[in-house]
Amino acid sequence: MAKKYxxxxxxxxxxxLMAAKTAGENGLNVALLERKKNIxxxxxxxxxxxxxxKERYFGEWMRFNPKDSRLCFPKNGFSIKYDGPVKNIYAIYGHSSEGHRIRIGDCDKGREAGDPAKIAMVHDKSDLLAGLLKEVERLGVEVFSNTNVTGIEIMNDKVTVLAGNQEFAGTFVIAADGVNSLIAQKLGFNKNRKxxxxxxxxTYTMVDVEGADPNAVNFSYYGQPLPFIVALCPLAGGEGHQVMGLTMNPKIEPDLIFNRLMGEGFLQSWFKKAKKIKELAAVENLWEPIVEPYKxxxxxxxxxAWCQEAENTGSLMCGWKAGNVVTVALSEGKIGREGVEDYLRWWKDSFYNHYDYRDYIKTFEFPLLFKDEEINYLFSQIKETMPASLNAYAIFGIIGVELGKVMGKIAQERPDLIPKIQTFASASAEDLMSEAIKEGFPNR
Ligand SMILES: Cc1cc2nc3c(=O)[nH]c(=O)nc-3n(C[C@H](O)[C@H](O)[C@H](O)COP(=O)(O)OP(=O)(O)OC[C@H]3O[C@@H](n4cnc5c(N)ncnc54)[C@H](O)[C@@H]3O)c2cc1C
Known part of the structure; x- marks a missing residue:
């Protein structure tokens, strides 16, 4: 018989990890199942x-305390120890294929102003996970790595999680199995999800990339007929970069992206001496968020439960809140929806009602709608430095304000672009993403 947790x-x-750590701190009897061998x-x-x-984000005003190496979530009321390297990010620079640059923030000014001007920090995620795992193990959580969850069964008094021929029974289950969640699919959450x-x-981890500011995130947008995005993010430790090629079209071979990036156009000069030291990938379905992530x-x-990325910080917040709410539910003997109502309210306030996921999706709609030549023209029109932000839900709003200032000029020089800009601003995500929707493989 399965052991009950x-x-x-x-x-x-x-x-x-954060949910297991929080519930472990509260003294619950917890099992953590993970398919990776080395967490x-x-x-x-x-x-x-x-x-x-520098801004309220998912309901939080995050801080980093360098004196005690702590990432702090003061509104939610918790912090975590992180002992790895960090680096401040002060700006995003966006590039078109011919090298027209838009600036969302200014790294020189940011460095001058110092720490308070940072809009993001890069960290070493492996160190973050290692620190959390150490805590989880110290707290006596039973960690089952190399354990691939294959099913879930709901019974009257327990939920059984299946991993091949192993069974784990729990009063509550927290599904934190990521964007392509098997549990969301098995419980039917994806059936009617947009x-x-x-x-x-x-993603290539590369050293000796020349030309990229060490405190900026550099984006490059390549429009139709080969729509993709490249993001260059500095590594927290050392001088290297992560160079990420992103596309919504599974027919576009990643090699095509990197050949284009490094073999032609403006950014190729950055890669003349660059060496690849590591390669990673990600395949993720883009769903609308789940309004009520409980069953x-x-x-x-x-x-x-979110639309692609709740992000590392958002996921930490969810883990902390969920671990506490489940603890209270068990203490109060409310073994059902009533017990986790506080989480569902918090989720709606901090996530669901706080940001419109369709603003986030704009990043991917942009290269699908516009031709490469059009992106070059539009980027060439934006000369002003925009307010610094790395809020993915706000960035196209910030760019839109700046484009609004030069719309008269665009209307004169490129009247053909006006209907497209209007479509980008007002058409539904379903329409703008129709090409990507056709090509994807949803795990309904
Ligand atoms: C290209 C790219 C760039 C990104 N950049 C950033 C960034 O700069 N900053 C940021 O904050 N976020 C970024 N993100 C998003 C960030 O990685 C995620 O939001 C974050 O990791 C989500 O945490 P999570 O714990 O919810 O899910 P995950 O980190 O995905 O964790 C899910 C875990 O569940 C395990 N798992 C899955 N299925 C099973 C199963 N069946 N059985 C057992 N275990 C299973 C997985 O192995 C994994 O360990 C990026 C994502 C991508 C793809």
Missing amino acids: DLIVVGAGPAG PEIKRACAMMWLAF YYGMLLSR DRVLLIGDT
């Missing part, structure tokens, strides 16, 4: 930024 957490990313090893591409400082396509990412004593947290 108060709580089973599926997935040991930031959300699952801190990063197997999936991630730019490893903590977003976003689907926007599949994001494919190939039959199973709570879905982090990426599992």
Whole structure:
């Protein structure tokens, strides 16, 4: 017979580790199941930024305390120890293929102003996960690595999680198995969920990239007929970069992206001496968020319930809140929806009602709608430095304000672009992503 736990957490990313740590601190009897053998090893591409400082983000005003190496969430009321390297990010620079640059923030000014001007920090996610895992183990959570969850069964008095021929029974389950969650799919959450396509990412960790400011995130947008995005993010430790190629079209081979990036156009000069030292990938379905991420004593947290990325910080918040709410539910003997109502309210306030995921999707709509030549023209029109932000839900709004200032000129020089800009601003995500929706493989 399966051993019974108060709580089973599926997935040991930031959300699952934080949920297990919090519930472990509260003295619950917890099992953490993870399919990776070595939990801190990063197997999936991630730019490893903590977003976003200097503004309220997912209901939080995050801080980093360098004196005690702590990432702090003062509004939620918790902090975590992090002993790895960090680096401040002060700006995003966007480039078109011919080298027209738009600036969202200014690194020189940011460095001058110092720490308070940072909009994000890069960290080493492997160190973040290792630190959380150490705590989880110290607290006596039973960690089952190399354990691939294959099913879930709801019964009257327990939920059984299946991993091949192993069974784990829990009063509550927290599903933190990420963006392509098996548990969300098995419990039917994806059946009527709006689907926007599949994001494919190939990431090279590279050294000797020349020309990229060490405190900036550099983006490059390549429009039709080969629509993709490249993001260059500095590594927290050392001088290297993560170079990420992102596309919503599974027919575009990652090699095509990197050949174009490094073989032609403006950015090729940055890669003349660059050497690849590591390669990672990610394949992620883009769903609308789940309004009520709960069913039959199973709570879905982090990426599992959001639109692609709740991000490392958002997932940590979800794990902390979920671990506490489940603890209180057990103490009060409220073994059902009533017990986790506080989490569902918090989720709505901090995530669901706080940001419109369709603003985030704009990043992927942009290269699908515009031709490469059009992106070159539009970027060439924006000369002013825009206010610094790495808030993915706000960036196209910031760019829109700046484009608004030059609309008269665009209307004269390129009247053909006006209807497209209007479509980009007002058409539904379903329409703008129709090409990606057709090409994706949803795990309904
Ligand atoms: C290209 C890219 C760049 C990104 N850049 C950033 C960034 O700069 N900053 C940021 O904050 N976020 C970034 N993100 C998002 C960030 O990586 C995620 O939001 C974050 O990791 C989500 O944490 P999570 O714990 O919810 O899920 P995950 O980190 O995905 O963790 C899920 C865990 O569950 C495990 N799992 C899955 N299925 C099973 C199963 N069946 N059985 C057992 N275990 C299972 C997985 O192995 C994994 O360990 C990026 C993502 C991508 C793809």
